[in-house]
Amino acid sequence: MPLPAPDAARPAAAAPAAAAAAAPAATHRAGWLAVGLLVASALLMLLGASVGSTGFDSVLRMAHDPVALQIVWDIRLPRTAGAWLAGALLGLAGAVAQGLFRNPLADPYLLGSASGAALGGALAMAFFGVSPTAAQWLARVGVTGMAFLGATGAVLLTLALARGVQHTLRLLLAGVIVGVVLGAARDLVELASPDILQAMQAFTLGSTSFVGWVACALMAAAWALSAGAAWALARALDGLTLGEATAASLGLPLGPMRAGLVAAMALATGTAVAQTGLIAFVGLAAPHLVRSIARVTHQRHVLLSSLMGATLLLAADILARWALAPQELPVGVLTAALGGSYLLWLMHRRSVQGGAL
Amino acid sequence: MKKIAISARGISASIGNASILQGIDLDLPAGRWTSVVGPNGAGKSTLLKVLAGVLRAGRAGRVEGEVRLNGTLLNHLPGRERARQMAWLGQNEETSADELTAYDAAMLGRLPHQPWMAPPSAADHAAVEQALRTTQAWDWRHRPLSQLSGGERQRVLLARALAVQAPVLLMDEPLVNLDPPHQADWLHTVRALIAAGGTVVSVLHEVTLALQADAMVVVAGGRVLHHGDCGDAATHAVLEAVFDHRIRVRQLDGQWLALPRIEAAAGAAAAATALRPTGPKGD
Numbered sequence: 001m002p003l004p005a006p007d008a009a010r011p012a013a014a015a016p017a018a019a020a021a022a023a024p025a026a027t028h029r030a031g032w033l034a035v036g037l038l039v040a041s042a043l044l045m046l047l048g049a050s051v052g053s054t055g056f057d058s059v060l061r062m063a064h065d066p067v068a069l070q071i072v073w074d075i076r077l078p079r080t081a082g083a084w085l086a087g088a089l090l091g092l093a094g095a096v097a098q099g100l101f102r103n104p105l106a107d108p109y110l111l112g113s114a115s116g117a118a119l120g121g122a123l124a125m126a127f128f129g130v131s132p133t134a135a136q137w138l139a140r141v142g143v144t145g146m147a148f149l150g151a152t153g154a155v156l157l158t159l160a161l162a163r164g165v166q167h168t169l170r171l172l173l174a175g176v177i178v179g180v181v182l183g184a185a186r187d188l189v190e191l192a193s194p195d196i197l198q199a200m201q202a203f204t205l206g207s208t209s210f211v212g213w214v215a216c217a218l219m220a221a222a223w224a225l226s227a228g229a230a231w232a233l234a235r236a237l238d239g240l241t242l243g244e245a246t247a248a249s250l251g252l253p254l255g256p257m258r259a260g261l262v263a264a265m266a267l268a269t270g271t272a273v274a275q276t277g278l279i280a281f282v283g284l285a286a287p288h289l290v291r292s293i294a295r296v297t298h299q300r301h302v303l304l305s306s307l308m309g310a311t312l313l314l315a316a317d318i319l320a321r322w323a324l325a326p327q328e329l330p331v332g333v334l335t336a337a338l339g340g341s342y343l344l345w346l347m348h349r350r351s352v353q354g355g356a357l
Numbered sequence: 358m359k360k361i362a363i364s365a366r367g368i369s370a371s372i373g374n375a376s377i378l379q380g381i382d383l384d385l386p387a388g389r390w391t392s393v394v395g396p397n398g399a400g401k402s403t404l405l406k407v408l409a410g411v412l413r414a415g416r417a418g419r420v421e422g423e424v425r426l427n428g429t430l431l432n433h434l435p436g437r438e439r440a441r442q443m444a445w446l447g448q449n450e451e452t453s454a455d456e457l458t459a460y461d462a463a464m465l466g467r468l469p470h471q472p473w474m475a476p477p478s479a480a481d482h483a484a485v486e487q488a489l490r491t492t493q494a495w496d497w498r499h500r501p502l503s504q505l506s507g508g509e510r511q512r513v514l515l516a517r518a519l520a521v522q523a524p525v526l527l528m529d530e531p532l533v534n535l536d537p538p539h540q541a542d543w544l545h546t547v548r549a550l551i552a553a554g555g556t557v558v559s560v561l562h563e564v565t566l567a568l569q570a571d572a573m574v575v576v577a578g579g580r581v582l583h584h585g586d587c588g589d590a591a592t593h594a595v596l597e598a599v600f601d602h603r604i605r606v607r608q609l610d611g612q613w614l615a616l617p618r619i620e621a622a623a624g625a626a627a628a629a630t631a632l633r634p635t636g637p638k639g640d
Contacts, residue, residue: 102453232474238465241457242517243450245411250468250521251440295456295501 029294030304037307041084044314048080051322074212082211082275083317083331084310085219087282089272091309092223094283095290095302096230096265099237100258105172107284108151108269112178114280116154117266117273119186120146122200126193140214140274144222148270154178155262206279206332208317215275222271227306229264233257234299279332281339282309282316288346361428362387362525362556363408363443368422370403370412370579377403379579381422387524390547390557392567392587395576395599401560402448402529404576408558409445409527410434426525440469444521446514448529448560455503459513462502463489466520488519491546493539507534515543526550528559532566544569564596564604564615575599587613 049072050059058076062069090108097106108114124146128139161174190200202210236257239247247254272279286309290301313331316338320329361384368381377400385391385408393401406412410431413420424431426442434442444466454462466488467481477485489495492512502510511534518526532540544566547557551571561567568587575583575595583595593606596615604615 104453235468235474238457238461239468241454242452242462242465242514243447245406245447246445246450246517248436249409249411249440249443249445249447250465251436251438252468253436291456295458297457297461 027296030296030300033290033294033304034307037304037311040311041307041314044311044318045080045084048083048314048318049076051318052076078213078216079208079211080314080317081216082219083208084314085216085223086208086211086272086276086279087286087313088223088306088310089219089226089268090279090283090313091286092227092230092302092306093265093268093272094285094309095287095298095305096226096237096261096268097283098287099234099240099298099302100261100265101171102240103171104288105284107281108265109179109278109280109283110172111175112154112158112182113151113266113269114154114273114278115179115182115186116150116152116157117147117270118150118203118278119154119182119189120148120150120270121203121274122186122189122196123150125196125199126189137214140218144218144271144274147274148267150182151270151273152263152266154182155266202330203277204332205330206277206335207330208276209328211275219271219275222267223306226264226268227303229260230302231299233260233264234297234302236261237298237302277330277332279313280336281343282313282335285339285342286312288342359386360388361385362426363558364425364428365408366423366425368404368407368420368424370400370407370420372403377579378407381579381581383408383574383581383584385556385558386572387427387556388551388554389571390551390559391572391574392570393558393560393574393576394562394564394567394596395582399576400579401576405445405527405529405558405560406447409443410439411445411447437469440521440523442523443525443527444518444523446518446526446528446531448533452502456501458499458501459489459494459505459516460485460498462513463494463498463516463520466517469521484520484522485516488516489513491519491542492516493542508536508539511535512539519546524554525556526558528557530560530562532561532563540566564600564606565613568606568613568615 050056052058052071052075058065058068058071062072093108093113094106097108097111098104100106101111121143124143128142158171158174158178161177162171186200190197236247236252236254239250239252240254244254269283287301287305289312290304290308294304296304313335316334317331320331320334323329323334363383363385365381365383368378368383369376370378381404383404393404395401403412407420407422408424410424410426426434426439431439457465463485464477464481467477467484470481470484471477486495489498492515494509494512494516497505497509502513505513511531515528515531518528518531532543535543540563547559550557559567559570567573570587573583573585573587573592573596574581575592577599582599583592585592585595593613596606597604603618605618607614607616
């Protein structure tokens with residue numbers, strides 16, 4: 001039943017004009033942001049193929065030098081693509097977590113899910129005797145599956161400890177506690193099976209150096225699944241911004257939608273952690289950067305955050321490989337340093353504005 | 358006999374160990390504006406949430422009884438269908454919508470009308486424009502909610518509820534933070550909705566504004582004390598009593614007003630305390 005407004009209802013013919021007016025600068029900026037990020041990604045991909053311990057030469061010589069070709073095709077390209085994909089997964093997981101828990105500080109790390117994924121990965125390696133360098137499909141899938149289970153379990157544990165998502169401080173505290181406890185459990189697993197120690201070290205520092213084409217394919221598949229789920233369920237994230245009860249009053253089936261979003265987040269986190277180890281802060285920073293540039297509804301926001309995370313991690317990875325060349329930094333160390341500073345700046349800015357976190 | 362829009366039977370609700378509502382039976386007629394009043398902690402907001410189907414049995418609380426919307430049990434109604442038939446505007450809901458523009462926030466009211474994953478239709482845009490114009494929020498529709506004042510924000514949330522265009526509209530403290538001109542606008546909007554055959558239920562603290570409604574439900578201590586027309590002397594008597602005789606209901610220019618009674622004897626207040634519930638705050 002259409003209800004009249006005190007101002008005479010505008011004729012329906014005016015609606016297209018309203019629609020056009022309703023697509024303001026924000027949508028255009030979102031479009032430009034997407035284009036800009038894609039262009040930046042493409043340039044960084046090229047750069048990533050030419051940076052490495054043997055230098056730019058390899059790219060020039062790869063046409064007639066099989067060794068150079070192998071270096072570029074089997075080492076540089078997969079890890080460049082891998083860094084991009086891992087960043088895309090982490091950015092996606094961060095955007096979903098922040099929307100789902102209505103908390104600007106939610107992130108796969110602060111919620112403990114990354115620690116759960118690392119524990120799952122460690123367990124897989126300890127019990128099945130696989131190392132992160134193993135390139136076999138089955139081993140990769142096994143570690144990824146365990147990491148996914150670990151990530152899901154950790155999120156559920158955090159939610160149970162925090163008794164829901166309403167209380168920001170409790171949620172973050174619970175996430176930190178779960179992260180520390182699961183980290184300790186991972187240490188125990190490592191101590192009990194010392195043969196995985198070295199493999200685990202690269203894993204804990206976060207590094208793209210073991211990423212091959214198999215890992216890239218796995219991450220691409222996981223991205224397609226979780227981005228599809230996030231895209232389809234973005235309405236729930238929009239509805240939840242007005243509060244739980246309002247979202248329920250709008251007829252959204254919150255329970256199933258939440259479960260789907262948690263699964264998407266855990267799949268993205270688990271897959272990224274299983275291939276590249278613990279790379280912190282990408283998932284936290286990417287959605288914030290997107291929001292500071294373009295305010296859009298969640299359907300676009302999750303995809304833009306994913307692109308932003310991909311670009312960020314790829315840039316960080318190239319920096320980590322290039323800064324001390326021919327040595328290289330684990331990229332996780334670099335993102336922790338840069339992301340930590342960003343988080344501090346964010347907190348400072350919020351407290352200056354008088355807003356609570 | 359008048360058609361009943363919302364019918365509630367044996368509604369009881371408790372949160373934790375505290376009992377909020379105790380066996381409420383209520384029939385709200387269609388095409389009328391009913392206001393719900395009562396002291397702080399009377400259970401008004403909880404009652405509205407139960408009627409809206411937003412509050413259900415959960416870990417923290419317990420809800421008993423049945424609610425029917427136009428004769429159909431709420432539990433038997435699919436969520437989207439219920440959302441199209443009945444809109445609800447909450448009070449002090451903790452939102453994280455700071456990043457949304459006013460337009461996008463109001464568009465959320467169209468969710469029950471939009472097919473899965475479909476972009477907003479022309480009808481959706483028209484409904485949102487009409488709602489934002491009604492609450493005079495159209496001019497700053499592109500501003501994010503974080504940059505709005507409390508009253509402006511409330512007008513956007515009000516527009517969100519209006520944009521649903523549901524035949525039944527439940528509002529909890531819709532006038533919070535609104536200045537007198539916008540309060541008058543709100544009265545005008547409600548009257549227009551009723552004239553078009555809609556049903557409105559509002560929880561209001563401002564008793565004078567609540568007296569502008571067609572009917573009044575007086576709630577105290579989780580029970581309905583009285584349900585009658587706003588012009589009835591009986592309603593006024595219950596109203597004065599439930600507020601410890603600290604208000605007087607008088608007529609001026611054909612409108613009923615609730616005036617504070619400053620000379621109220623301390624003894625009367627003390628005697629009336631017995632009537633007053635001592636439930637937890639946050640109704």
